[in-house]
Amino acid sequence: MSVDPVQSRPEIENLMLESRTFPPDPAFTAQANATADLYEEAERDYVAFWEKLGRERITWYTPFRTTLEWNLPFAKWFVGGELNVTYNCVDRHVERGLGDKVAYHWIGEPGDTRTITYADLQREVSKAANALKELGVRKGDVVAIYLPMIPELPIAMLACARLGAAHTVVFGGFSAEALAGRINDARARVLITADGGWRRGKKVGLKHHADEALTDTPSIEHVLVVNRLRDGCHMVEGRDHWWGETVNRQSEHCPPVPVESEQLLYLLYTSGTTAKPKGIVHTSAGYLLGTSYTHEMIFDVKPNDVYWCAADIGWVTGHSYIVYGPLANATTGVMYEGAPDTPDWDRWWQIVEDYRVSILYCAPTAIRAFMKQGESYPAKHDLSSLRVLGTVGEPINPEAWLWYHTYIGGGKAPIVDTWWQTETGMILITPLPGVTTTKPGSATFPFPGIAADVVDAEGRSVPRGGGGYLVLTRPWPAMLRGIHGDPERYRQTYWSRFPGMYFAGDGAKRDEDGYLWLLGRVDDVMNVAGHRISTIEVESALVDHRSVAEAAVVGKSDEVTGQAIFAFVILKAGQEPSDALALQLREHVAYVIGPIARPKYLMFVPDLPKTRSGKIMRRLLRDIAEGRTLGDTTTLADAAVVDVIREHSGAAEEE
Numbered sequence: 309m310s311v312d313p314v315q316s317r318p319e320i321e322n323l324m325l326e327s328r329t330f331p332p333d334p335a336f337t338a339q340a341n342a343t344a345d346l347y348e349e350a351e352r353d354y355v356a357f358w359e360k361l362g363r364e365r366i367t368w369y370t371p372f373r374t375t376l377e378w379n380l381p382f383a384k385w386f387v388g389g390e391l392n393v394t395y396n397c398v399d400r401h402v403e404r405g406l407g408d409k410v411a412y413h414w415i416g417e418p419g420d421t422r423t424i425t426y427a428d429l430q431r432e433v434s435k436a437a438n439a440l441k442e443l444g445v446r447k448g449d450v451v452a453i454y455l456p457m458i459p460e461l462p463i464a465m466l467a468c469a470r471l472g473a474a475h476t477v478v479f480g481g482f483s484a485e486a487l488a489g490r491i492n493d494a495r496a497r498v499l500i501t502a503d504g505g506w507r508r509g510k511k512v513g514l515k516h517h518a519d520e521a522l523t524d525t526p527s528i529e530h531v532l533v534v535n536r537l538r539d540g541c542h543m544v545e546g547r548d549h550w551w552g553e554t555v556n557r558q559s560e561h562c563p564p565v566p567v568e569s570e571q572l573l574y575l576l577y578t579s580g581t582t583a584k585p586k587g588i589v590h591t592s593a594g595y596l597l598g599t600s601y602t603h604e605m606i607f608d609v610k611p612n613d614v615y616w617c618a619a620d621i622g623w624v625t626g627h628s629y630i631v632y633g634p635l636a637n638a639t640t641g642v643m644y645e646g647a648p649d650t651p652d653w654d655r656w657w658q659i660v661e662d663y664r665v666s667i668l669y670c671a672p673t674a675i676r677a678f679m680k681q682g683e684s685y686p687a688k689h690d691l692s693s694l695r696v697l698g699t700v701g702e703p704i705n706p707e708a709w710l711w712y713h714t715y716i717g718g719g720k721a722p723i724v725d726t727w728w729q730t731e732t733g734m735i736l737i738t739p740l741p742g743v744t745t746t747k748p749g750s751a752t753f754p755f756p757g758i759a760a761d762v763v764d765a766e767g768r769s770v771p772r773g774g775g776g777y778l779v780l781t782r783p784w785p786a787m788l789r790g791i792h793g794d795p796e797r798y799r800q801t802y803w804s805r806f807p808g809m810y811f812a813g814d815g816a817k818r819d820e821d822g823y824l825w826l827l828g829r830v831d832d833v834m835n836v837a838g839h840r841i842s843t844i845e846v847e848s849a850l851v852d853h854r855s856v857a858e859a860a861v862v863g864k865s866d867e868v869t870g871q872a873i874f875a876f877v878i879l880k881a882g883q884e885p886s887d888a889l890a891l892q893l894r895e896h897v898a899y900v901i902g903p904i905a906r907p908k909y910l911m912f913v914p915d916l917p918k919t920r921s922g923k924i925m926r927r928l929l930r931d932i933a934e935g936r937t938l939g940d941t942t943t944l945a946d947a948a949v950v951d952v953i954r955e956h957s958g959a960a961e962e963e
């Protein structure tokens with residue numbers, strides 16, 4: 309590549325103009341869970357740091373012998389230990405007398421609600437686990453879960469973990485094809501799904517997608533179907549079972565199965581730079597420790613807090629910070645099924661007021677969407693209960709940070725901008741509330757015990773004030789253990805770019821004070837509304853259409869979603885470009901991958917800029933999409949192509 313993508317990103321200057329700082333409020337510091345000495349303690353001996361936490365925080369059946377076995381890039385944590393993750397998230401709290409404490413305040417989009425205590429969770433999870441057992445699920449099996457944001461989703465995950473079985477949750481917005489691909493890669497034996505859910509005031513069916521996926525998934529033996537919408541759906545005799553009937557007749561007792569620390573807890577699929585999705589492997593003890601400890605420190609969670617992570621459980625944020633981390637800490641959480649604008653743009657603020665939410669964790673894309681609607685919506689509600697705010701998923705621009713701070717946090721709640729990935733399992737770069745002086749737009753410093761660096765193309769540490777590639781230089785407990793079934797791809801993807809270091813795929817800059825500023829992906833993965841979507845997957849979906857010859861996709865910066873998908877499409881000979889066809893192609897992508905991947909812009913072009921070796925120069929396409937002057941074109945095979953595309957650029961279709 310002729311131009312370093314990190315150097316060519318204009319966000320660097322933008323972010324660096326932000327110089328305001330927000331020191332912690334002494335009153336907050338006085339009561340904070342985290343203290344500044346954690347950094348030193350962890351630095352003295354990071355293995356000893358995690359060892360102590362592992363002994364204190366996890367309830368073991370058999371204590372571990374070795375804290376870390378590190379055969380780069382393969383890590384094993386808490387070796388020799390035996391535990392059960394669900395026992396740690398549910399039963400032990402009930403045994404301590406917290407059975408009546410609320411685990412989830414659940415709010416359905418139409419306004420129906422459910423309150424689930426830890427005792428309820430223990431009962432429901434045990435029954436669900438017994439139902440899975442009846443369907444033949446055993447330790448080591450994989451169960452696929454394709455559900456809306458309803459209580460059965462965390463219940464299903466915990467039921468799997470209770471049996472030592474793994475789950476793979478597929479986001480409810482994904483298509484049948486995406487679901488089938490994940491089921492087949494994981495060789496899941498059982499699928500748990502629902503008739504559908506509510507979204508923007510409408511019933512959205514799910515089971516018909518599942519049925520379509522199931523025509524091509526030989527490993528699935530049984531399907532459990534939650535009856536959320538209550539107006540029936542197609543059921544296949546012998547294969548499909550209603551959750552209600554099957555689960556409700558089970559015993560309320562189901563002993564948790566002890567598993568080894570490194571037992572597979574779940575697979576979660578994420579986009580890569582090839583069309584084949586990667587099954588990220590997370591195991592039990594290290595993951596449980598990493599998520600629960602970071603949750604308590606970073607969100608300053610206290611026993612009486614009402615904590616709301618507004619992500620979908622289908623993404624890693626929900627796995628780590630709606631389910632495992634918070635439950636291990638016996639936290640009271642809020643779970644909301646629907647859209648933020650239903651019935652109106654103050655739905656979230658109504659929920660905060662009604663439940664006295666004290667900690668809110670969400671994505672910058674949501675904040676920008678609220679900003680766009682104006683501060684009158686939050687102003688209608690009493691948000692004084694909020695005392696800590698968090699963000700995740702993409703860099704937050706300083707304007708959005710300040711808006712969040714002012715209109716949601718009342719100018720006082722600390723904001724934690726948390727950087728992490730599906731692969732990292734837990735938050736790795738973040739302020740600690742009460743400790744860190746924040747700067748709007750900076751994720752600040754590595755969490756205690758974590759070592760991160762910013763390096764140049766040769767892997768040399770970049771001095772303060774410089775930009776480069778973000779790397780992690782030491783293992784951490786919740787790290788991915790690999791890519792399912794493909795150790796070589798794991799090594800190649802994360803550990804080969806800079807020998808001995810984990811390459812996150814993100815650009816970063818470290819300012820003169822040592823603060824880290826994340827600059828987005830440096831590969832061909834787009835970040836749309838906090839969701840990573842690889843360009844190659846969208847291109848494959850476009851080319852899959854009979855009219856399309858070739859396609860190239862780039863992310864175009866977008867005020868609301870961070871990046872929006874911009875597709876350049878070459879039609880097959882004899883096919884005429886038209887608005888109708890553009891619409892059809894966008895829908896086709898939504899059908900093949902899911903609505904989240906529907907291109908916002910689509911432009912028909914006669915050709916694409918390519919290098920002499922035939923590689924599409926996405927960098928130039930990004931320039932065109934953004935309306936910028938072109939960067940270096942010296943490696944372009946045919947310079948005239950760009951002019952031709954430019955002439956067409958007026959014709960980009962917006963959704």
Ligand code: WTA
Pocket residue numbers: 578623624625699700701702703704725726727728729730731751812813814826827828829835838839840
């Ligand atoms: C981006 C989500 C800047 C980043 C937990 C990362 C962020 C990718 C931040 C992972 C942040 C996440 N600031 N960028 N605070 N948090 N990212 O796997 O590009 O869905 O590599 O995990 O999101 O996305 P993933």
